[in-house]
Amino acid sequence: MQQAIQSISLFLGAVEKNKRFDIIICGGGAAGLLLANALSNETAFKHLHIAIIEKEEKNTNDRTWCFWEEGEGKWDEIVSNSWGKALFKAKGYRSEFDLAPYRYKMIKGIDFYKKLYPLLKKNKNMYFLQEEIEGISSNRDNCSVRTNATTYSAPRVFSSIPTTKFKKQNQFPVLQQHFIGWVVKTQAPIFDPKSVVFMDFEVPQKNNTRFMYVLPFSKHEALVEYTLFSKDLLEDKEYESAIQAYLEDKKAGEVSIIEKEKGSIPMTAYDFSQHNTANLLHIGTAGGWTKASTGFTFQKSVQKVDQLVAFMKKNKPLKDFKQKSKFNFYDLLFLDVLAKHNGEGSLLFKQMFQYNPPKRIFSFLEEKTSLWQDVAIMRSFPIRRFVSALIKRLF
Ligand SMILES: Cc1cc2nc3c(=O)[nH]c(=O)nc-3n(C[C@H](O)[C@H](O)[C@H](O)COP(=O)(O)OP(=O)(O)OC[C@H]3O[C@@H](n4cnc5c(N)ncnc54)[C@H](O)[C@@H]3O)c2cc1C
Numbered sequence: 041m042q043q044a045i046q047s048i049s050l051f052l053g054a055v056e057k058n059k060r061f062d063i064i065i066c067g068g069g070a071a072g073l074l075l076a077n078a079l080s081n082e083t084a085f086k087h088l089h090i091a092i093i094e095k096e097e098k099n100t101n102d103r104t105w106c107f108w109e110e111g112e113g114k115w116d117e118i119v120s121n122s123w124g125k126a127l128f129k130a131k132g133y134r135s136e137f138d139l140a141p142y143r144y145k146m147i148k149g150i151d152f153y154k155k156l157y158p159l160l161k162k163n164k165n166m167y168f169l170q171e172e173i174e175g176i177s178s179n180r181d182n183c184s185v186r187t188n189a190t191t192y193s194a195p196r197v198f199s200s201i202p203t204t205k206f207k208k209q210n211q212f213p214v215l216q217q218h219f220i221g222w223v224v225k226t227q228a229p230i231f232d233p234k235s236v237v238f239m240d241f242e243v244p245q246k247n248n249t250r251f252m253y254v255l256p257f258s259k260h261e262a263l264v265e266y267t268l269f270s271k272d273l274l275e276d277k278e279y280e281s282a283i284q285a286y287l288e289d290k291k292a293g294e295v296s297i298i299e300k301e302k303g304s305i306p307m308t309a310y311d312f313s314q315h316n317t318a319n320l321l322h323i324g325t326a327g328g329w330t331k332a333s334t335g336f337t338f339q340k341s342v343q344k345v346d347q348l349v350a351f352m353k354k355n356k357p358l359k360d361f362k363q364k365s366k367f368n369f370y371d372l373l374f375l376d377v378l379a380k381h382n383g384e385g386s387l388l389f390k391q392m393f394q395y396n397p398p399k400r401i402f403s404f405l406e407e408k409t410s411l412w413q414d415v416a417i418m419r420s421f422p423i424r425r426f427v428s429a430l431i432k433r434l435f
Contacts, residue, residue: 059192061091064185066173067200068094070105070338071324073156074345075198080163084353089165091192093185095172098157101150103301104221104263106236106255107339108142108402114342118151121257123236126398130241130390137398144236146255147338173201178320196358200324206310212372213379214271215307217335219253220279221265222300227293229259241386243282249378249385252286263301269335270382273304305335309372313364318357323348328363332371333378334405367407370414376429377421388421395420 063079065072076092079085113119122145127136160166171187176199178184183197206214237254244250249269256262266282268274287295305325312328323329329344330337344363351361378385392401396417403409404417418426 059190061167061192061194062088062196063090064183064192064194064197065090065092065200066176066185066197067324067326068092068098068157068168069200069324070152071200071327071329071341071345072198073152073160074341075323075348076160076166077156078345078349080160080166082349082353085349086165089167090163091167091169091194092160093169093171093173093187093192095170097170098153099150101148101299101301103149103303104255105147105149105152105338106144107336108139108144108406109339110141113145115147115152116145118147118155119145120148120151121146121255123234123255125235126238127232127235127240128238128389128393130239130386130393133390133394135393136235139398139402141399142402144238173199176201176320178317181319183317183319195319196352197320198323199320200322200326203312203315203322203326205315206306206308206312209310212308212310213375214310215269215375215379215382216271216273216304217267217269217307218273218304219265219267220276220283220300220302221253221263222280222283223261223263223298224287224292225261225296225298226287227260227295228291230287230290230292231256231259231262233258239389241389243286245383245386247383249382250282251386252282261298263299265301269307269378269385271379276302305330305337307332307335307375309368309375313359316359316361318359321348321358321361331405331407332368333374336405339406365407366411366414370418372433373426373429376433377425380429381425384422384425391420391422392417 065076072092076090079090122143124139124143125136126139126144161168171189173185173187175186176183176197182193182195185192185197231254233256236256237252240252243252251267253265253267254262264283264286266279309332312322312326315322321327324341325337329341331340348361400409400413400417404413
Protein backbone atom coordinates (compact mmCIF):
# COMPACT_ATOMS: atom_id res chain seq x y z
CA MET A 41 0.00 0.00 0.00
CA GLN A 42 2.75 2.40 1.06
CA GLN A 43 4.64 1.52 -2.12
CA ALA A 44 1.54 2.27 -4.21
CA ILE A 45 1.12 5.68 -2.53
CA GLN A 46 4.81 6.39 -3.07
CA SER A 47 4.67 5.58 -6.76
CA ILE A 48 1.49 7.66 -7.23
CA SER A 49 3.13 10.68 -5.59
CA LEU A 50 6.29 10.15 -7.61
CA PHE A 51 4.19 10.08 -10.73
CA LEU A 52 2.20 13.20 -9.71
CA GLY A 53 5.49 14.94 -9.11
CA ALA A 54 6.62 14.02 -12.61
CA VAL A 55 3.46 15.36 -14.23
CA GLU A 56 3.66 18.62 -12.25
CA LYS A 57 7.35 19.03 -13.03
CA ASN A 58 6.99 18.40 -16.74
CA LYS A 59 3.82 20.44 -16.84
CA ARG A 60 2.85 18.23 -19.67
CA PHE A 61 -0.49 16.52 -19.95
CA ASP A 62 -2.22 14.39 -22.57
CA ILE A 63 -5.22 16.68 -22.62
CA ILE A 64 -5.77 20.19 -21.27
CA ILE A 65 -9.26 21.61 -20.85
CA CYS A 66 -9.24 25.38 -20.53
CA GLY A 67 -12.21 26.66 -18.52
CA GLY A 68 -14.18 24.59 -16.04
CA GLY A 69 -17.65 25.96 -16.82
CA ALA A 70 -20.44 24.19 -18.69
CA ALA A 71 -18.58 22.89 -21.75
CA GLY A 72 -15.29 22.18 -19.95
CA LEU A 73 -16.94 20.15 -17.20
CA LEU A 74 -19.25 18.33 -19.61
CA LEU A 75 -16.21 17.30 -21.63
CA ALA A 76 -14.19 16.26 -18.57
CA ASN A 77 -17.15 14.23 -17.33
CA ALA A 78 -17.66 12.50 -20.68
CA LEU A 79 -13.94 11.63 -20.86
CA SER A 80 -14.01 10.25 -17.32
CA ASN A 81 -16.80 7.87 -18.34
CA GLU A 82 -14.84 6.36 -21.23
CA THR A 83 -12.31 3.62 -20.63
CA ALA A 84 -10.41 4.74 -23.74
CA PHE A 85 -9.31 7.92 -21.88
CA LYS A 86 -8.81 6.59 -18.35
CA HIS A 87 -5.03 6.24 -18.79
CA LEU A 88 -4.59 9.82 -20.03
CA HIS A 89 -3.51 12.70 -17.81
CA ILE A 90 -6.06 15.45 -18.11
CA ALA A 91 -5.72 18.97 -16.69
CA ILE A 92 -8.67 21.30 -16.18
CA ILE A 93 -7.58 24.92 -15.76
CA GLU A 94 -10.19 27.27 -14.31
CA LYS A 95 -9.56 30.68 -12.77
CA GLU A 96 -12.59 30.73 -10.46
CA GLU A 97 -13.67 28.63 -7.51
CA LYS A 98 -17.08 28.04 -9.10
CA ASN A 99 -18.88 28.20 -5.79
CA THR A 100 -21.61 30.70 -6.68
CA ASN A 101 -24.87 30.35 -8.55
CA ASP A 102 -23.62 32.41 -11.48
CA ARG A 103 -26.32 31.29 -13.94
CA THR A 104 -29.47 29.28 -14.55
CA TRP A 105 -29.54 26.93 -17.51
CA CYS A 106 -32.80 25.96 -19.17
CA PHE A 107 -33.39 23.66 -22.11
CA TRP A 108 -36.14 21.44 -23.45
CA GLU A 109 -35.77 17.69 -23.53
CA GLU A 110 -37.85 14.70 -24.51
CA GLY A 111 -38.28 12.16 -21.71
CA GLU A 112 -35.59 11.41 -19.18
CA GLY A 113 -32.19 13.08 -19.48
CA LYS A 114 -28.64 12.68 -18.26
CA TRP A 115 -28.87 15.64 -15.88
CA ASP A 116 -32.32 15.01 -14.35
CA GLU A 117 -30.75 14.44 -10.94
CA ILE A 118 -29.85 18.14 -10.69
CA VAL A 119 -32.87 19.54 -12.53
CA SER A 120 -34.45 21.76 -9.88
CA ASN A 121 -37.63 22.63 -11.81
CA SER A 122 -39.35 21.55 -14.98
CA TRP A 123 -42.47 22.64 -16.79
CA GLY A 124 -44.86 20.94 -19.22
CA LYS A 125 -46.53 24.11 -20.51
CA ALA A 126 -45.34 27.39 -21.99
CA LEU A 127 -46.80 30.75 -22.87
CA PHE A 128 -45.94 32.95 -25.85
CA LYS A 129 -47.31 36.49 -26.09
CA ALA A 130 -46.95 39.26 -28.62
CA LYS A 131 -49.09 42.20 -29.67
CA GLY A 132 -52.45 40.77 -30.76
CA TYR A 133 -51.46 37.15 -30.17
CA ARG A 134 -51.38 34.84 -27.15
CA SER A 135 -50.73 31.12 -27.12
CA GLU A 136 -50.41 28.83 -24.13
CA PHE A 137 -49.41 25.36 -25.20
CA ASP A 138 -48.44 21.94 -24.04
CA LEU A 139 -44.74 21.28 -24.55
CA ALA A 140 -45.25 17.50 -24.96
CA PRO A 141 -43.26 15.45 -25.81
CA TYR A 142 -40.75 17.87 -24.26
CA ARG A 143 -40.37 19.29 -20.79
CA TYR A 144 -38.62 22.58 -20.18
CA LYS A 145 -35.95 21.82 -17.58
CA MET A 146 -33.91 24.08 -15.35
CA ILE A 147 -30.49 23.51 -13.77
CA LYS A 148 -28.90 25.96 -11.35
CA GLY A 149 -25.25 26.61 -12.15
CA ILE A 150 -24.24 25.98 -8.54
CA ASP A 151 -25.89 22.52 -8.50
CA PHE A 152 -23.98 21.59 -11.65
CA TYR A 153 -20.62 22.70 -10.22
CA LYS A 154 -21.34 21.08 -6.85
CA LYS A 155 -22.08 17.79 -8.53
CA LEU A 156 -19.31 17.73 -11.10
CA TYR A 157 -16.26 19.13 -9.30
CA PRO A 158 -16.24 16.57 -6.42
CA LEU A 159 -17.17 13.76 -8.82
CA LEU A 160 -14.39 14.55 -11.29
CA LYS A 161 -11.82 15.14 -8.57
CA LYS A 162 -12.13 11.45 -7.67
CA ASN A 163 -10.41 10.59 -10.95
CA LYS A 164 -6.73 10.08 -10.28
CA ASN A 165 -5.88 11.04 -13.87
CA MET A 166 -7.52 14.49 -13.64
CA TYR A 167 -5.68 17.54 -12.31
CA PHE A 168 -7.57 20.69 -11.32
CA LEU A 169 -5.53 23.86 -11.54
CA GLN A 170 -6.99 27.14 -10.32
CA GLU A 171 -5.03 29.55 -12.48
CA GLU A 172 -5.79 32.29 -14.95
CA ILE A 173 -5.02 31.50 -18.58
CA GLU A 174 -3.16 34.30 -20.35
CA GLY A 175 -2.57 32.72 -23.73
CA ILE A 176 -2.87 29.55 -25.77
CA SER A 177 -0.59 28.82 -28.69
CA SER A 178 -0.70 25.94 -31.05
CA ASN A 179 2.21 24.68 -33.15
CA ARG A 180 2.71 21.61 -35.29
CA ASP A 181 2.37 18.82 -32.77
CA ASN A 182 1.85 20.56 -29.50
CA CYS A 183 -0.21 23.20 -27.80
CA SER A 184 0.97 25.47 -24.96
CA VAL A 185 -1.22 27.06 -22.34
CA ARG A 186 0.32 30.00 -20.50
CA THR A 187 -1.21 30.86 -17.15
CA ASN A 188 -0.46 33.45 -14.45
CA ALA A 189 1.63 30.72 -12.77
CA THR A 190 3.45 28.81 -15.51
CA THR A 191 3.14 27.21 -18.96
CA TYR A 192 1.62 23.78 -19.63
CA SER A 193 1.58 21.78 -22.82
CA ALA A 194 -0.41 18.95 -24.34
CA PRO A 195 -0.96 17.38 -27.77
CA ARG A 196 -4.69 18.08 -27.41
CA VAL A 197 -6.16 21.26 -25.91
CA PHE A 198 -9.85 22.21 -25.62
CA SER A 199 -10.65 25.82 -24.83
CA SER A 200 -13.89 27.38 -23.61
CA ILE A 201 -12.17 30.65 -22.64
CA PRO A 202 -14.41 33.45 -23.99
CA THR A 203 -13.14 35.14 -27.13
CA THR A 204 -13.88 38.55 -28.62
CA LYS A 205 -12.48 37.72 -32.06
CA PHE A 206 -15.99 37.70 -33.58
CA LYS A 207 -16.32 41.40 -32.71
CA LYS A 208 -13.41 42.33 -34.96
CA GLN A 209 -15.05 41.50 -38.28
CA ASN A 210 -18.00 42.80 -40.26
CA GLN A 211 -18.85 39.83 -42.44
CA PHE A 212 -21.41 38.59 -39.91
CA PRO A 213 -23.64 40.76 -37.73
CA VAL A 214 -23.13 40.34 -34.00
CA LEU A 215 -26.15 40.62 -31.75
CA GLN A 216 -26.21 39.83 -28.05
CA GLN A 217 -28.84 38.06 -26.02
CA HIS A 218 -28.53 40.34 -23.00
CA PHE A 219 -30.59 40.34 -19.87
CA ILE A 220 -30.96 40.93 -16.18
CA GLY A 221 -33.10 38.53 -14.19
CA TRP A 222 -34.50 38.80 -10.68
CA VAL A 223 -35.66 35.89 -8.60
CA VAL A 224 -38.58 37.54 -6.82
CA LYS A 225 -41.10 36.79 -4.13
CA THR A 226 -44.34 38.69 -4.61
CA GLN A 227 -47.14 39.52 -2.21
CA ALA A 228 -49.85 38.61 -4.73
CA PRO A 229 -50.11 35.16 -6.38
CA ILE A 230 -49.32 36.40 -9.90
CA PHE A 231 -47.44 33.42 -11.39
CA ASP A 232 -48.73 30.14 -12.83
CA PRO A 233 -46.23 27.54 -11.55
CA LYS A 234 -47.22 25.10 -14.32
CA SER A 235 -46.38 27.34 -17.23
CA VAL A 236 -43.12 29.01 -18.22
CA VAL A 237 -43.40 32.37 -20.01
CA PHE A 238 -41.14 31.60 -22.95
CA MET A 239 -41.41 35.02 -24.57
CA ASP A 240 -43.71 37.89 -23.66
CA PHE A 241 -43.28 40.62 -26.25
CA GLU A 242 -45.99 42.79 -24.72
CA VAL A 243 -43.35 45.16 -23.41
CA PRO A 244 -42.38 48.34 -25.27
CA GLN A 245 -40.08 47.27 -28.11
CA LYS A 246 -38.31 50.64 -28.55
CA ASN A 247 -37.11 49.58 -32.00
CA ASN A 248 -35.46 46.43 -30.62
CA THR A 249 -36.40 42.83 -29.93
CA ARG A 250 -37.33 42.95 -26.23
CA PHE A 251 -39.27 40.42 -24.15
CA MET A 252 -39.92 39.07 -20.69
CA TYR A 253 -38.93 35.52 -19.82
CA VAL A 254 -40.45 34.09 -16.64
CA LEU A 255 -39.61 30.84 -14.86
CA PRO A 256 -42.29 30.42 -12.18
CA PHE A 257 -41.43 28.34 -9.10
CA SER A 258 -44.70 28.92 -7.24
CA LYS A 259 -47.64 31.35 -7.40
CA HIS A 260 -45.49 33.86 -5.52
CA GLU A 261 -41.95 33.10 -6.74
CA ALA A 262 -40.28 33.30 -10.13
CA LEU A 263 -37.20 34.28 -12.07
CA VAL A 264 -38.28 37.28 -14.14
CA GLU A 265 -35.84 38.23 -16.86
CA TYR A 266 -35.91 41.27 -19.13
CA THR A 267 -34.19 40.15 -22.32
CA LEU A 268 -33.10 41.77 -25.56
CA PHE A 269 -31.75 40.38 -28.81
CA SER A 270 -29.89 43.46 -30.01
CA LYS A 271 -26.47 44.95 -30.68
CA ASP A 272 -25.97 47.24 -27.71
CA LEU A 273 -26.18 46.53 -24.00
CA LEU A 274 -28.28 48.79 -21.76
CA GLU A 275 -27.53 50.42 -18.42
CA ASP A 276 -28.46 48.05 -15.58
CA LYS A 277 -31.16 50.42 -14.39
CA GLU A 278 -33.02 50.11 -17.69
CA TYR A 279 -33.41 46.32 -17.42
CA GLU A 280 -34.35 46.66 -13.76
CA SER A 281 -36.98 49.33 -14.24
CA ALA A 282 -38.52 47.18 -17.01
CA ILE A 283 -38.79 44.26 -14.54
CA GLN A 284 -40.33 46.58 -11.97
CA ALA A 285 -42.85 47.91 -14.50
CA TYR A 286 -43.75 44.35 -15.53
CA LEU A 287 -44.37 43.29 -11.92
CA GLU A 288 -46.40 46.43 -11.23
CA ASP A 289 -48.46 45.77 -14.32
CA LYS A 290 -49.18 42.26 -13.00
CA LYS A 291 -50.19 43.81 -9.64
CA ALA A 292 -47.51 41.89 -7.76
CA GLY A 293 -47.87 43.98 -4.57
CA GLU A 294 -44.80 44.03 -2.38
CA VAL A 295 -41.78 42.43 -4.08
CA SER A 296 -38.62 41.04 -2.47
CA ILE A 297 -35.62 40.28 -4.64
CA ILE A 298 -34.00 37.00 -3.63
CA GLU A 299 -31.31 36.69 -6.30
CA LYS A 300 -30.12 38.48 -9.43
CA GLU A 301 -28.51 37.23 -12.60
CA LYS A 302 -27.06 39.05 -15.55
CA GLY A 303 -25.83 37.81 -18.88
CA SER A 304 -24.79 38.68 -22.37
CA ILE A 305 -24.54 35.82 -24.83
CA PRO A 306 -23.16 36.41 -28.35
CA MET A 307 -25.58 35.69 -31.20
CA THR A 308 -23.59 35.44 -34.41
CA ALA A 309 -23.07 33.18 -37.38
CA TYR A 310 -19.32 33.96 -37.22
CA ASP A 311 -17.25 30.87 -37.98
CA PHE A 312 -15.58 30.15 -34.63
CA SER A 313 -14.09 26.92 -36.01
CA GLN A 314 -11.56 28.91 -38.11
CA HIS A 315 -9.46 29.25 -34.93
CA ASN A 316 -9.22 25.48 -34.41
CA THR A 317 -6.02 23.66 -35.31
CA ALA A 318 -4.90 20.04 -35.38
CA ASN A 319 -4.33 20.18 -31.61
CA LEU A 320 -6.59 23.00 -30.40
CA LEU A 321 -10.38 22.89 -30.44
CA HIS A 322 -12.61 25.65 -29.12
CA ILE A 323 -15.65 24.40 -27.26
CA GLY A 324 -18.79 25.89 -25.68
CA THR A 325 -19.69 29.46 -26.59
CA ALA A 326 -16.05 30.06 -27.64
CA GLY A 327 -16.38 27.19 -30.10
CA GLY A 328 -19.64 28.41 -31.65
CA TRP A 329 -21.79 25.92 -29.71
CA THR A 330 -24.26 28.67 -28.83
CA LYS A 331 -27.31 28.49 -31.07
CA ALA A 332 -26.82 31.77 -32.91
CA SER A 333 -30.49 32.64 -33.29
CA THR A 334 -31.52 31.95 -29.68
CA GLY A 335 -28.48 31.95 -27.37
CA PHE A 336 -29.30 28.45 -26.05
CA THR A 337 -26.05 26.57 -25.42
CA PHE A 338 -26.37 24.06 -22.61
CA GLN A 339 -28.19 21.21 -24.34
CA LYS A 340 -26.24 21.75 -27.54
CA SER A 341 -23.03 21.40 -25.55
CA VAL A 342 -24.29 18.13 -24.05
CA GLN A 343 -24.87 16.81 -27.57
CA LYS A 344 -21.63 18.21 -29.02
CA VAL A 345 -19.56 16.69 -26.23
CA ASP A 346 -20.96 13.22 -27.01
CA GLN A 347 -20.06 13.68 -30.68
CA LEU A 348 -16.64 15.04 -29.76
CA VAL A 349 -15.73 12.13 -27.51
CA ALA A 350 -16.68 9.67 -30.26
CA PHE A 351 -14.57 11.72 -32.69
CA MET A 352 -11.56 11.81 -30.33
CA LYS A 353 -11.39 8.01 -30.37
CA LYS A 354 -10.50 8.22 -34.07
CA ASN A 355 -7.34 10.20 -33.28
CA LYS A 356 -7.87 12.63 -36.13
CA PRO A 357 -6.71 16.28 -36.17
CA LEU A 358 -9.07 18.24 -33.94
CA LYS A 359 -9.89 20.77 -36.65
CA ASP A 360 -11.64 17.98 -38.58
CA PHE A 361 -14.38 17.79 -35.93
CA LYS A 362 -17.46 18.57 -38.01
CA GLN A 363 -19.54 21.38 -36.61
CA LYS A 364 -21.48 22.89 -39.49
CA SER A 365 -24.97 21.99 -40.72
CA LYS A 366 -27.80 23.56 -42.73
CA PHE A 367 -28.95 25.22 -39.49
CA ASN A 368 -25.89 27.51 -39.49
CA PHE A 369 -27.11 28.97 -42.76
CA TYR A 370 -30.68 29.41 -41.43
CA ASP A 371 -29.29 31.18 -38.36
CA LEU A 372 -27.16 33.39 -40.58
CA LEU A 373 -30.20 34.57 -42.57
CA PHE A 374 -32.29 35.00 -39.42
CA LEU A 375 -29.60 37.16 -37.81
CA ASP A 376 -29.10 39.17 -40.99
CA VAL A 377 -32.80 40.04 -40.87
CA LEU A 378 -32.90 40.59 -37.09
CA ALA A 379 -29.81 42.83 -37.13
CA LYS A 380 -31.17 44.96 -39.96
CA HIS A 381 -34.77 45.12 -38.70
CA ASN A 382 -34.23 44.76 -34.96
CA GLY A 383 -37.64 46.21 -34.16
CA GLU A 384 -39.35 43.35 -36.03
CA GLY A 385 -38.18 40.47 -33.82
CA SER A 386 -41.52 40.22 -32.06
CA LEU A 387 -43.27 39.88 -35.43
CA LEU A 388 -40.84 37.16 -36.60
CA PHE A 389 -41.34 35.09 -33.44
CA LYS A 390 -45.07 35.77 -33.41
CA GLN A 391 -45.50 34.39 -36.92
CA MET A 392 -43.37 31.38 -36.10
CA PHE A 393 -45.59 30.52 -33.10
CA GLN A 394 -48.80 31.42 -34.94
CA TYR A 395 -48.25 29.16 -37.93
CA ASN A 396 -46.38 26.16 -36.53
CA PRO A 397 -47.15 23.52 -33.90
CA PRO A 398 -44.86 23.91 -30.84
CA LYS A 399 -43.25 20.51 -31.38
CA ARG A 400 -42.06 21.57 -34.84
CA ILE A 401 -40.68 24.87 -33.49
CA PHE A 402 -38.75 23.30 -30.63
CA SER A 403 -37.40 20.54 -32.77
CA PHE A 404 -36.34 23.15 -35.38
CA LEU A 405 -34.56 25.20 -32.71
CA GLU A 406 -32.94 21.97 -31.55
CA GLU A 407 -31.70 21.46 -35.13
CA LYS A 408 -33.52 18.18 -35.58
CA THR A 409 -36.06 18.95 -38.30
CA SER A 410 -36.25 17.51 -41.80
CA LEU A 411 -36.04 19.72 -44.89
CA TRP A 412 -39.82 19.85 -45.37
CA GLN A 413 -40.29 20.88 -41.72
CA ASP A 414 -37.65 23.60 -42.23
CA VAL A 415 -39.57 24.85 -45.25
CA ALA A 416 -42.80 24.93 -43.21
CA ILE A 417 -41.09 27.04 -40.53
CA MET A 418 -39.56 29.39 -43.11
CA ARG A 419 -42.87 29.91 -44.88
CA SER A 420 -44.21 31.41 -41.67
CA PHE A 421 -41.68 34.26 -41.76
CA PRO A 422 -42.15 37.48 -43.80
CA ILE A 423 -40.77 36.16 -47.08
CA ARG A 424 -39.54 39.50 -48.53
CA ARG A 425 -37.06 40.10 -45.72
CA PHE A 426 -35.56 36.63 -46.01
CA VAL A 427 -35.32 36.59 -49.79
CA SER A 428 -33.47 39.90 -49.66
CA ALA A 429 -31.07 38.53 -46.98
CA LEU A 430 -30.57 35.36 -49.06
CA ILE A 431 -29.77 37.31 -52.23
CA LYS A 432 -27.27 39.47 -50.35
CA ARG A 433 -25.52 36.41 -48.95
CA LEU A 434 -25.44 34.58 -52.29
CA PHE A 435 -24.22 37.46 -54.42
C1 LIG B 1 -26.61 34.25 -16.78
C2 LIG B 1 -26.63 33.29 -17.93
C3 LIG B 1 -27.75 32.49 -18.14
C4 LIG B 1 -27.75 31.58 -19.21
N1 LIG B 1 -28.87 30.80 -19.40
C5 LIG B 1 -28.86 29.88 -20.36
C6 LIG B 1 -29.96 28.99 -20.51
O1 LIG B 1 -30.96 29.09 -19.83
N2 LIG B 1 -29.86 28.02 -21.46
C7 LIG B 1 -28.77 27.87 -22.25
O2 LIG B 1 -28.73 26.95 -23.06
N3 LIG B 1 -27.76 28.74 -22.16
C8 LIG B 1 -27.76 29.72 -21.23
N4 LIG B 1 -26.69 30.56 -21.12
C9 LIG B 1 -25.64 30.50 -22.16
C10 LIG B 1 -24.64 29.38 -21.97
O3 LIG B 1 -25.27 28.15 -21.75
C11 LIG B 1 -23.72 29.59 -20.79
O4 LIG B 1 -23.03 30.80 -20.94
C12 LIG B 1 -22.72 28.44 -20.65
O5 LIG B 1 -22.21 28.53 -19.37
C13 LIG B 1 -21.63 28.45 -21.71
O6 LIG B 1 -20.72 27.43 -21.44
P1 LIG B 1 -19.17 27.64 -21.70
O7 LIG B 1 -18.47 26.48 -21.14
O8 LIG B 1 -18.95 28.03 -23.11
O9 LIG B 1 -18.80 28.94 -20.85
P2 LIG B 1 -18.73 29.05 -19.23
O10 LIG B 1 -19.73 28.16 -18.59
O11 LIG B 1 -18.80 30.51 -18.97
O12 LIG B 1 -17.28 28.47 -18.94
C14 LIG B 1 -16.09 29.17 -19.25
C15 LIG B 1 -15.20 29.07 -18.02
O13 LIG B 1 -13.95 29.64 -18.33
C16 LIG B 1 -13.49 30.32 -17.17
N5 LIG B 1 -12.54 31.32 -17.63
C17 LIG B 1 -12.77 32.45 -18.34
N6 LIG B 1 -11.62 33.09 -18.59
C18 LIG B 1 -10.62 32.35 -18.02
C19 LIG B 1 -9.22 32.48 -17.96
N7 LIG B 1 -8.59 33.51 -18.53
N8 LIG B 1 -8.52 31.54 -17.30
C20 LIG B 1 -9.12 30.46 -16.72
N9 LIG B 1 -10.47 30.29 -16.76
C21 LIG B 1 -11.20 31.22 -17.41
C22 LIG B 1 -14.75 30.95 -16.59
O14 LIG B 1 -14.58 31.26 -15.21
C23 LIG B 1 -15.75 29.84 -16.83
O15 LIG B 1 -15.88 28.98 -15.73
C24 LIG B 1 -26.64 31.49 -20.08
C25 LIG B 1 -25.55 32.32 -19.87
C26 LIG B 1 -25.53 33.21 -18.82
C27 LIG B 1 -24.33 34.10 -18.65
